[in-house]
Amino acid sequence: xxxxxxxxxxxxxxxxxxxxxxxxxxxxxxxxxxxxxxxxxxxxxxxxxxxxxxxxxxxxxxxxxxxxxxxxxxxxxxxxxxxxxxxxxxxxxxxxxxxxxxxxxxxxxxxxxxx
Amino acid sequence: xxxxxxxxxxxxxxxxxxxxxxxxxxxxxxxxxxxxxxxxxxxxxxxxxxxxxxxxxxxxxxxxxxxxxxxxxxxxxxxxxxxxxxxxxxxxxxxxxxxxxxxxxxxxxxxxxxxxxxxxxxxxxxxxxxxxxxxxxxxxxxxxxxxxxxxxxxxxxxxxxxxxxxxxxxxxxxxxxxxxxxxxxxxxxxxxxxxxxxxxxxxxxxxxxxxxxxxxxxxxxxxxxxxxxxxxxxxxxxxxxxxxxxxxxxxxxxxxxxxxxxxxxxxxxxxxxxxxxxxxxxxxxxxxxxxxxxxxxxxxxxxxxxxxxxxxxxxxxxxxxxxxxxxxxxxxxxxxxxxxxxxxxxxxxxxxxxxxxxxxxxxxxxxxxxxxxxxxxxxxxxxxxxxxxxxxxxxxxxxxxxxxxxxxxxxxxxxxxxxxxxxxxxxxxxxxxxxxxxxxxxxxxxxxxxxxxxxxxxxxxxxxxxxxxxxxxxxxxxxxxxxxxxxxxxxxxxxxxxxxxxxxxxxxxxxxxxxxxxxxxxxxxxxxxxxxxxxxxxxxxxxxxxxxxxxxxxxxxxxxxxxxxxxxxxxxxxxxxxxxxxxxxxxxxxxxxxxxxxxxxxxxxxxxxxxxxxxxxxxxxxxxxxxxxxxxxxxxxxxxxxxxxxxxxxxxxxxxxxxxxxxxxxxxxxxxxxxxxxxxxxxxxxxxxxxxxxxxxxxxxxxxxxxxxxxxxxxxxxxxxxxxxxxxxxxxxxxxxxxxxxxxxxxxxxxxxxxxxxxxxxxxxxxxxxxxxxxxxxxxxxxxxxxxxxxxxxxxxxxxxxxxxxxxxxxxxxxxxxxxxxxxxxxxxxxxxxxxxxxxxxxxxxxxxxxx
Numbered sequence: 032x033x034x035x036x037x038x039x040x041x042x043x044x045x046x047x048x049x050x051x052x053x054x055x056x057x058x059x060x061x062x063x064x065x066x067x068x069x070x071x072x073x074x075x076x077x078x079x080x081x082x083x084x085x086x087x088x089x090x091x092x093x094x095x096x097x098x099x100x101x102x103x104x105x106x107x108x109x110x111x112x113x114x115x116x117x118x119x120x121x122x123x124x125x126x127x128x129x130x131x132x133x134x135x136x137x138x139x140x141x142x143x144x145x146x
Numbered sequence: 147x148x149x150x151x152x153x154x155x156x157x158x159x160x161x162x163x164x165x166x167x168x169x170x171x172x173x174x175x176x177x178x179x180x181x182x183x184x185x186x187x188x189x190x191x192x193x194x195x196x197x198x199x200x201x202x203x204x205x206x207x208x209x210x211x212x213x214x215x216x217x218x219x220x221x222x223x224x225x226x227x228x229x230x231x232x233x234x235x236x237x238x239x240x241x242x243x244x245x246x247x248x249x250x251x252x253x254x255x256x257x258x259x260x261x262x263x264x265x266x267x268x269x270x271x272x273x274x275x276x277x278x279x280x281x282x283x284x285x286x287x288x289x290x291x292x293x294x295x296x297x298x299x300x301x302x303x304x305x306x307x308x309x310x311x312x313x314x315x316x317x318x319x320x321x322x323x324x325x326x327x328x329x330x331x332x333x334x335x336x337x338x339x340x341x342x343x344x345x346x347x348x349x350x351x352x353x354x355x356x357x358x359x360x361x362x363x364x365x366x367x368x369x370x371x372x373x374x375x376x377x378x379x380x381x382x383x384x385x386x387x388x389x390x391x392x393x394x395x396x397x398x399x400x401x402x403x404x405x406x407x408x409x410x411x412x413x414x415x416x417x418x419x420x421x422x423x424x425x426x427x428x429x430x431x432x433x434x435x436x437x438x439x440x441x442x443x444x445x446x447x448x449x450x451x452x453x454x455x456x457x458x459x460x461x462x463x464x465x466x467x468x469x470x471x472x473x474x475x476x477x478x479x480x481x482x483x484x485x486x487x488x489x490x491x492x493x494x495x496x497x498x499x500x501x502x503x504x505x506x507x508x509x510x511x512x513x514x515x516x517x518x519x520x521x522x523x524x525x526x527x528x529x530x531x532x533x534x535x536x537x538x539x540x541x542x543x544x545x546x547x548x549x550x551x552x553x554x555x556x557x558x559x560x561x562x563x564x565x566x567x568x569x570x571x572x573x574x575x576x577x578x579x580x581x582x583x584x585x586x587x588x589x590x591x592x593x594x595x596x597x598x599x600x601x602x603x604x605x606x607x608x609x610x611x612x613x614x615x616x617x618x619x620x621x622x623x624x625x626x627x628x629x630x631x632x633x634x635x636x637x638x639x640x641x642x643x644x645x646x647x648x649x650x651x652x653x654x655x656x657x658x659x660x661x662x663x664x665x666x667x668x669x670x671x672x673x674x675x676x677x678x679x680x681x682x683x684x685x686x687x688x689x690x691x692x693x694x695x696x697x698x699x700x701x702x703x704x705x706x707x708x709x710x711x712x713x714x715x716x717x718x719x720x721x722x723x724x725x726x727x728x729x730x731x732x733x734x735x736x737x738x739x740x741x742x743x744x745x746x747x748x749x750x751x752x753x754x755x756x757x758x759x760x761x762x763x764x765x766x767x768x769x770x771x772x773x774x775x776x777x778x779x780x781x782x783x784x785x786x787x788x789x790x791x792x793x794x795x796x797x798x799x800x801x802x803x804x805x806x807x808x809x810x811x812x813x814x815x816x817x818x819x820x821x822x823x824x825x826x827x828x829x830x831x832x833x834x835x836x837x838x839x840x841x842x843x844x845x846x847x848x849x850x851x852x853x854x855x856x857x858x859x860x861x862x863x864x865x866x867x868x869x870x871x872x873x874x875x876x877x878x879x880x881x882x883x884x885x886x887x888x889x890x891x892x893x894x895x896x897x898x899x900x901x902x903x904x905x906x907x908x909x910x911x912x913x914x915x916x917x918x919x920x921x922x923x924x925x926x927x928x929x930x931x932x933x934x935x936x937x938x939x940x941x942x943x944x945x946x947x948x949x950x951x952x953x954x955x956x957x958x959x960x961x962x963x964x965x966x967x968x969x970x971x972x973x974x975x976x977x978x979x980x981x982x983x984x985x986x987x988x989x990x991x992x993x994x995x996x997x998x
Binding site for chain 1: 177178181182184185188189191192199202203204206207208209210211212213214215216217219220345349900901902903954955957
């Protein structure tokens, strides 16, 4: 039950991150993380929830692109080579970038907690 | 117990409890500070370029960043798009090779649709090619491209394009097509969201700019620069500065010593050797020393590299009498710098009753450049004409001149300020380019030198290509293209359905004062030095339906010595070996088939090897007879004698011959070294001429004091040195390391030279002087191979090293490459209407509709 709550928070944050990215772009992620953290003050691990949610949100976008026929694997291999990274590393860098944007903003947001 | 410790002690208050229910404990200041720093850092990396990387935010954004390019890799199966300016509906059917067949009701609509589909597949290429042509790359990539941008501007190319564009009648076909094409390109650009931008823009953190009709003129001028900027004059002058005028003219002759001209010669049944006694190297020519300093862009030549033409294009046509099926055949393979995406884009334009043309266009040029219609097929090779001359000017101020002297009168110099801007529009550099009535003027080693060049002169190559698409027979084709195609001069080969074949070296060839050649820097202070006009068309090298039944060109000298207008260029600008081979193959076969035409395009045989190998073997024998033999020399000669003189992938002897030729060139022309730097290297045809003069003073190696070498000494030494270097680099002769496919490669770079987007180290057959030459760098080669049979129904085959798409993530980015590597051509689909294109051969459909 408790784990479900955690997962559901991650899913909600992830969905919001994905939608925000589609509509507003990558810069929306810190805003989402910060606002989430301010709102959901009952939870301690908001930083990790936001980080994981953002990463999963972006992963979902890539998955949706793949479902539409985009060759994400080839993109990872080719663009990774441009950046001198193995394919999996490019995916990790991408998801890590989202996680950092959202997660760190969430940690900062937690400083606004009511004592 | 603190909450955190409690959380990790298990039971109901385990990790999950910690995550969701632990009491609120504000983060420690250190954590907050670290988070703030990390957030600032990651946002900074997201917004600002880090090293060579663009801002990570826009780059990694899964919607609009590089990942978005994967979503655009495939064209949608069906799409309908509104395009402003269309007069009627246009149907575009992509065949299974990704070639768009455009069915329109007006020609303007067809070219508007062409602009749209080319932009759809090749937008970044369109953009970067014209920026390069107009000297505006800095606006895309910043100051690092400044040097690249200065070249076209100092040559006067943007100004020339502006003048050509301004000279177009607004109602002319050329202008209407330019405008329509631009409308199509811009319709596509306007439809894009950032996520749709080609991946290169994302890597450069840039965006496409709207297309201007003049861009097409810039692009065609750029082709002129690529193909007609060769100026052979400096070779002769630099050689004369070292070995005297007489010797220099011997080794840099006006005419190629081995002749197999494009224009067949009456009574000739094969190549002619016009060998003369080569003058011995003498004392330096003081005048040449002065003049040589006036030439710009001095570059040293690698003494170990034999000069060869990178733009080694071939074309040939066969009359029905010499083909198996009784139809005229035409083959063409223009050789250019190979890039990904390819310089070519295949397209088929149909306007019922008006236009039905298939071929390749250069993205950015609203025209089929090489191709065929229902009546004719045509292709080009470069004429390699010398159409660039220099003039030493007298100016009123050596530092900041405002006037130049002509016929005793001061004339004002026109000035043009060239401003170079960066991505933000900031001016980062300014040049002042001065012009005389001849062309742009630059300061070279303290002297002001102006230039006249046909590429900068008024012309309308676009009109010529438009007219070519509509021609019905060989005569009409040659007549219409000669009217307006002036630069770069091309050997235009055409075959028609009536069985006629014809070739003409078409372009503006200057008539010069005095001796008529362009091998000097002329006195700019007198109008007597100016060009007197251009050759009349009937004097162009040409042939219509020759009795020999075939025509061939491969960048060789177009006509034999003795023609009325004798000077087109010098031996150094021409290449003879491929022409010899093509003519050899054509003479030997009176029942030619399309299949043979295709095979010949990758023929591995070498007339150059046929000419030189016997000398190496004979030299080894001569040294043996003189008692100067060695085990290495005997072994090398035996290996060379075993060679079949082909450059197939599995060949294990060509490497030895190529090394021997490099050594031979290096040792023979040592007199042309200045301070250890080779300033010019004569052609291989001249080397062949020298081979017939075994005691010529050029054979003496100046580096061996007290010893006078003759030909056999130098040739034998070259062979021994070659054997040593090849065994050192590739192992023993039969250990497998000598295979040609392990030594010579084609390297096809992406336009930005990004290795991940490039196709590198592709083993290909062929070597220097073969029909499919692989030059040392591997950057040049056959950019489009085409064979057409002009029967009652036109049948055609073609391929190019790349694919239709410019998106490196698309399966169509390089899908033709496998065919090209194997020398295979693909059948080209040439339907009369969209209904004739079978559904199973249609990969996508695009319907274009007019909108306001």
